[in-house]
Amino acid sequence: MSRSDEGIEAIGLRRQFKDVEAVAGIDLRVLPGEIYGFLGPNGAGKSTTVHMLTTLLPPSGGRATVAGFDVAKQGSQVRAAIGAALQEAALDPFLTGAEHLRLQASLHGIRGDERKRLIGRLLDRVGLTSAGNRKVRAYSGGMKRRLDLALALIHDPSILFLDEPTTGLDPQSRTALWDEVGRLARDEGVTVFLTTQYLEEADVLADRVGIIDHGRIVAEGTPSQLKAQIGKPTVEVVPESPDELERLRELLRRFGAETAARPGAFAVQLDGHGALPEVVRALDTENLRAAQINLHEPSLDDVFLAKTGRTLEGAEEE
Amino acid sequence: MRRTTDVALGLAHRQVTVLFKNPSLFIPPMLFPLMNFMAFAGGLSRLRHVPGFDFHGGYTAFQFVFVLLQSAAFGGVFAGFGIARDFERGFARRLLVSAPQRSGIIAGYAIAALVRWAMIAVVLTCVALVAGMKIGGNGVDLFGLYGLAIIFNQVGLLWAAGVAMRFRSVQAGPLMQTPVFMALFLAPVYVPLDLLSGWIHAVARLNPLTFILEAGRGFIQGEPTQVALAFGLAVALLVIFAVWARTGLRAAENAG
Amino acid sequence: MTQQVWLIAQRSVVRTFRQPGTWIPPLTFPLMLMAVNSNGLRAATHLPGFPTDSFLAFFLPFSFLQGALFASGIAGVDLARDIDTGFLNRLALTPVRGSALLIGQIGGAVGLGALQACVYLSVGLIFGVHIDTGVAGAFLILLLAVLIATGWGTLGLWLALRTGSGEGVQSQFPLLFFATFISSMNLPRNLIEVTWFRDVATINPVSYMIEGLRSLVISGWDAQALLLGFGFSLALIAVSLGLAGRQLKVRMART
Structure with a gap:
């Protein structure tokens, strides 16, 4: 079910803060009902982009529409359509939460009975019914985030912006929030623009991912498309006997190029996806006993590494 | 003993460094005495014409002594805010863990409070001299005046440290300030004791700060009065509040 | 618009009064100062030309002003916290108008100012202050006190919008305190002996706010004092609102 005919579109969107170009001309398109993950390290320009798309910050250049309205010229219409x-x-x-x-x-x-009903329903939906009359200062981080989400949904928006919604949350609260965001998109057709610095979050939630670094989008696509661009999985084998490491190396080189492995193990990037059973069969044929066989699918971190030359973790530390 | 001194000097060095790097911590305690001095000495000087006003050193000197003692006490209290802040941010707990002699912690904060107030006292004295303050007393008298103020600074610090270590939160700030403020203003601030009347006269007559204030005013006009009593009371307050601060430190230790 | 102002003001008042640690000291401190100064400075009433024989009656108006200054600090620090936590951005994403936001935010300061004015006036009356202008004058005192609180409160909002931090707001307060100290708070201007002090007090609008209130307490209906008192209070509101409105546009640069 899609509730809006228009999603989000940005063309050459830019924002300059004095000498710093926080967003350096980005193009993106988010389809109605889609969850779009905007991935990048701190300071990459994610929040600035969100602030521009939510009308809180005028762009320095370029153009963007949200729900069909121009963010620079039709601020109030945009705000009415978004949470x-x-x-x-x-x-x-x-x-208090209520x-x-x-x-x-x-x-x-929103007034009167409608408001009352809505408050009850939203508190229930985010699991805060019993805490609704407690002051927010007594809420945990997870409860605050859930209330934050309820507040964003109060006027039934067709597009939802979530700026790092799970930063600092424990794994349980994070999963609960993912479930709710997924349900909103799936069941209610809400378009979700989600910024995150967690690869896993983008991987689990997003239909499509845009990777931003130094104010530019460096890659965009579905998580599997992006990983496919990086290519092939890696297989890593730990021989039962360390003496057989050399024989293992010779065998595995038949299946792909050597890549980094743990001490005592040997790894290759496979030439094709179906190669793992062949690796196992070859080990068996050569009577080479393995203590462990690990298959690593490419991750978004690999994508980030390939596109920027750094790992996401390393970029955080810059 | 040497370990106590090491802790005290180390902490004092840190406090003074923090102070210089944060003008917002230093400027208000510097400005308030100056503002008070200007408002009181400038705005109320006509009070010296009230019949019975028997201080001969001029109204500027009369108010200078009060503001000097007030700045000393509040210099100590503001240092107490720093202790509370250190507890809130966890720095004080690290001190408790790492200091071999914990009494050195109080001594460290006390030294820092003194250094901080010394700078305020220099500026205040210069402003008063520029404003035409007459000093009737000699060097020994002034030594007595500033000696009383130094003790008063340490009394203020020890009081505030005791509160800070018991509550371990800057929210205890009003509790540190208000009693000191009240004690100061329940002394003869604007006119000599004999010109006060009603309940405030009764309270001021019993307030130990009255004797300290009057001795200070005696020093500046070169007519020392009740010196032994004033110093005796000041030292007694110092001892009482040293015990208060030490038991506060114990409360903090017990709180973990 | 009225509805929006009401909603924001309601929230501002609720927030202020739910922090007793924030509003009780500003309420009680002027009372303490009034208690000690009205007695400690009683001797001043013996000066030739002093307009009343009750220093409490003379000093009472300053309490309104001091209370307003504290209320201003609360309003400023609370708004700075809203900026810091992003709450202002949350409000900016609703259809609320900037002017409604500003006027509503002053609600807490005005509410506290009104409470303070009632308490100070009641305490004054209990301790024997005679209001020379009677019941009508007492109402006018409350009105002027609320206007003064509104003016200072708006100034606090401007400081918050300009600096964006509670510490930034607080660091400006010594200046505002200084403005109240260098005024006719403790003595009538004609009895201030030091020339520079008297000159500064004469050009200081704070003196006229105090004197407007004071005239209602001790000298009966004085059109000039009232005109100056109300005039400067309204001017403070207008100037502060203008400054705060401009700064709000910068701070809340939504499209």
């Missing part, structure tokens, strides 16, 4: 949970869980510690929702609903012009 956003920005990087900071922007909550007032002295208000009071936050009431304020947000009222500012969107």
